[in-house]
Amino acid sequence: MDTVVDPPDADGAERTVPEEHAAHLEQTLLQAQALIESTMSLYRRQPVTSLVAEPTDVAVLGSALDQLIGGVRHSLSVALTLAGDFTDGVLRLLARVEPSAAVRVLCSAEVADVSLAALRRLPQSRLEIRVVERELREIVVVDGVGALVRGISTEQGTQATVVNDAAAVRALELMFAGTWSRGRRLADHLELGPRLRTELARDILERLRTGHTDDVAARELNVSLRTYRRHVAEIMRELDANSRFQAGARAVELGLLTE
Template identity: 60%
Template sequence: MIDSTVLLHRQRSVMPTPVARTGGVPISDALDSLMGRARHTVCIAMTGSSEFTDAVARSLITIPAQVTVRILCTAAATDSSLAQLAGLVRPGGCRVEVQVSESELRETLVVDGVAALVRGDRGAGGQAAVVNDAAAVRALELLFAGAWSRGRRLADHLQLSPRLRTELARNILEQLRAGNTDETAARELSVSLRTYRRYVAEIMRELDAHSRFQAGARAVEVGLLTE
């Protein structure tokens, strides 16, 4: 019994801490440590922080070619970091897929569904937490998958007119999908009926749609609306 207890204690002592703060460890070192262990998938959520984006770009070099990397970033991050995002895709390197999300994201990394890194608030000094707890990592992976399914491909995003990326444009598309009359939609959006109809016409033109139904279908296709 004593031998069994000692063995169990030794096994527990070498198990990683469920959640550990990176403390004074640079974010780049923490990313290198996790991404270097990747064998299947790496999921990354980025918000445009230059430090995090730069660290991700450098760490991708350590990932084997067979690993699939999925990068989900906010529209604002995409618009401000196009050069950096383009540089993440390297010939002969790992497969990198980039999508744009309209959801609010926190800088997160999930490796093979077994370990994760979550960046703290900017006010916390840029620290991060390394998560090894299986249930917590699985929850982070599911949250990422949900946001990924609602995102749009980077190529589709870059083809969108800036007018279609505004909150007003998305609200108008939601009104069209709901089937609301122009009068009701204009009232809910606090704009005049004439202004609303002008916006609808501009959105249809930007989407190259000949009907409102076609505009809705095209909006789903490019990720402005979820199905």
């Protein structure tokens, strides 16, 4: 196949179509990253707007959620971090969403375990649920045009901001999509034993993937060689893996390790 060559650059170098595409893709990703960072910086500098539910005003927050989720037509993306009133309220509203809408729920392991019954009661037609280990920012994004962001809890309470700016909503969608891609299906999460959900298990899996020797890994984790090997055997059994390589691949598949 012939290669199409663009006119030489100022320095005389020729750029091929694949190179141009790669450069364009890199620039797009950089712009997306800058957009996300600038949006989150805006939230940190201006946490309160005219559309903010006061930290202790549950009625205002509930009304904002009801208005957002009740108006969904095509798609709804939700990230839930902690079990509690906010999560319970969101899940109650999700149960009333029209089955024609595509719903993605991204939740922490705590929410998946504590609110499992409510998650299972949600309409299953176009619903996907994933679980992630990393820290989440609680958000609700509706149809790509509106969102609600719940802030960090303080002594005064937790602020929630309704977002209608198109660029800001798009940035939140990108953040959600990035975390969603690293999540594991709820069914896979429920198959994981408690041992695999610990920080120690993830530390061991990371060292198996990077090819650490048992001696080195045990020293880094400050455990005896015998204890380390016992943990490895238990983790491999939990993952139903016949080799350490397979254990690492299975861990990535389940979202215990990032790719």
